[in-house]
Amino acid sequence: MFKLNDNYLKLPGSYLFSTIGKKVNAYAAANPDRKIIRLGIGDVTQPLAPAIIQALHGAVDEMGKAETFRGYAPDLGYDFLRNAIAENDYKSRGCDVSADEIFISDGAKCDSGNIQEIFSLDNKIAVCDPVYPVYVDSNVMAGRTGTYDSASETWSDVIYMPCTAENGFAPKLPSQTPDLIYLCFPNNPTGATITKAQLQEWVDYANKVGAVIIYDAAYEAYISEEDVPHSIYECEGARGCAIELRSFSKNAGFTGVRLGFTVVPKDLKCGEVALHSLWARRHGTKYNGAPYIVQRAGEAVYSEAGKAQLKDQIAYYMNNARYILNGLREAGYTVSGGVNAPYIWLKTPDGMTSWEFFDYLLERVNVVGTPGSGFGPNGEGYFRLTAFGSYENTVEAVDRIKGM
Numbered sequence: 355m356f357k358l359n360d361n362y363l364k365l366p367g368s369y370l371f372s373t374i375g376k377k378v379n380a381y382a383a384a385n386p387d388r389k390i391i392r393l394g395i396g397d398v399t400q401p402l403a404p405a406i407i408q409a410l411h412g413a414v415d416e417m418g419k420a421e422t423f424r425g426y427a428p429d430l431g432y433d434f435l436r437n438a439i440a441e442n443d444y445k446s447r448g449c450d451v452s453a454d455e456i457f458i459s460d461g462a463k464c465d466s467g468n469i470q471e472i473f474s475l476d477n478k479i480a481v482c483d484p485v486y487p488v489y490v491d492s493n494v495m496a497g498r499t500g501t502y503d504s505a506s507e508t509w510s511d512v513i514y515m516p517c518t519a520e521n522g523f524a525p526k527l528p529s530q531t532p533d534l535i536y537l538c539f540p541n542n543p544t545g546a547t548i549t550k551a552q553l554q555e556w557v558d559y560a561n562k563v564g565a566v567i568i569y570d571a572a573y574e575a576y577i578s579e580e581d582v583p584h585s586i587y588e589c590e591g592a593r594g595c596a597i598e599l600r601s602f603s604k605n606a607g608f609t610g611v612r613l614g615f616t617v618v619p620k621d622l623k624c625g626e627v628a629l630h631s632l633w634a635r636r637h638g639t640k641y642n643g644a645p646y647i648v649q650r651a652g653e654a655v656y657s658e659a660g661k662a663q664l665k666d667q668i669a670y671y672m673n674n675a676r677y678i679l680n681g682l683r684e685a686g687y688t689v690s691g692g693v694n695a696p697y698i699w700l701k702t703p704d705g706m707t708s709w710e711f712f713d714y715l716l717e718r719v720n721v722v723g724t725p726g727s728g729f730g731p732n733g734e735g736y737f738r739l740t741a742f743g744s745y746e747n748t749v750e751a752v753d754r755i756k757g758m
């Protein structure tokens with residue numbers, strides 16, 4: 355008789371966004387005349403930039419001709435894309451990352467879930483609280499997190515690093531020593547960032563205690579302030595302790611196209627074993643590469659036209675972010691984020707819980723956001739709004755909230 359991976363049975367509740375989806379669908383079915391504005395899930399709404407569409411069309415045409423048809427992609431990615439990334443995302447910022455340390459994938463969600471596979475089950479993970487849920491849930495599925503305590507909503511074998519208003523939503527170094535440290539800056543869900551000097555402290559700490567930092571820079575393109583690092587490899591010593599995850603979803607609107615990459619520097623070793631070779635082995639065995647067409651679209655992100663068009667796209671979303679920040683502040687809310695990230699993190703009013711405020715907003719003004727408690731216990735009493743809507747919807751949503 356077969357047996358299940360019963361780690362899956364330990365997972366509490368359903369994935370946050372399915373719960374939100376069910377609630378919103380039920381409300382919409384009961385109130386078909388209402389216009390619901392969704393500023394909940396972090397999905398983009400602007401169409402793909404013309405330079406990307408052009409590259410997609412070109413690559414599709416190539417696939418239709420025998421001379422230019424491509425079959426399986428190289429499993430670690432096409433050189434044209436790896437070179438473009440190494441040049442534009444790293445070399446231009448003074449980071450020492452070579453093209454063969456870049457592993458192309460179909461997105462950062464998969465990579466952030468899969469990366470834990472190359473580490474022993476008895477590694478202890480440290481995560482921010484609140485946190486992008488995939489880091490914890492993928493470790494639960496692997497059996498690395500111990501037992502769940504429903505009262506505190508925490509796992510016995512996970513080190514939680516509270517990100518609160520008091521510490522500016524930037525975690526302190528943990529008192530217990532972790533083996534794997536998940537950091538995400540600019541942060542989802544809080545929209546907070548840390549300075550290069552602060553990140554350097556993490557790198558120094560990881561090198562001191564022999565930990566690996568898994569650095570999720572999915573929102574790097576939204577950084578507007580000078581002293582905020584775009585990559586962990588801007589810090590000295592990061593090649594010996596850090597893996598970086600990147601995505602094309604938020605900088606180029608590829609949430610439905612699917613493309614991302616992971617950097618594993620060759621200096622990152624456990625004894626004599628390079629993590630680079632383990633991840634290459636894992637990638638080669640379990641993954642057959644992102645589509646050629648999509649990788650050509652990714653290359654166009656780095657073309658002159660692509661860069662200019664995407665700069666405008668990001669400016670569009672950040673204009674929404676400003677509108678939300680200013681509007682909610684005027685309405686008396688305590689808000690943060692929204693300066694180097696497309697997320698606005700607000701304190702729920704009148705001591706409401708995150709889910710109470712979710713229901714209140716949905717029912718009173720038909721606006722959907724994300725309850726902070728869905729990202730961890732320290733998210734309770736907070737609420738996340740995204741700047742990824744259209745400008746018109748964003749303005750309407752904020753004006754509705756202001757009018758409550």
Ligand SMILES: Cc1ncc(COP(=O)(O)O)c(C=O)c1O
Nearest residue numbers: 461462463486542572601603614
């Ligand atoms: C922190 C973080 N990492 C990764 C992802 C997923 O990125 P991708 O679309 O490349 O899978 C998200 C998406 O919301 C995210 O917020």
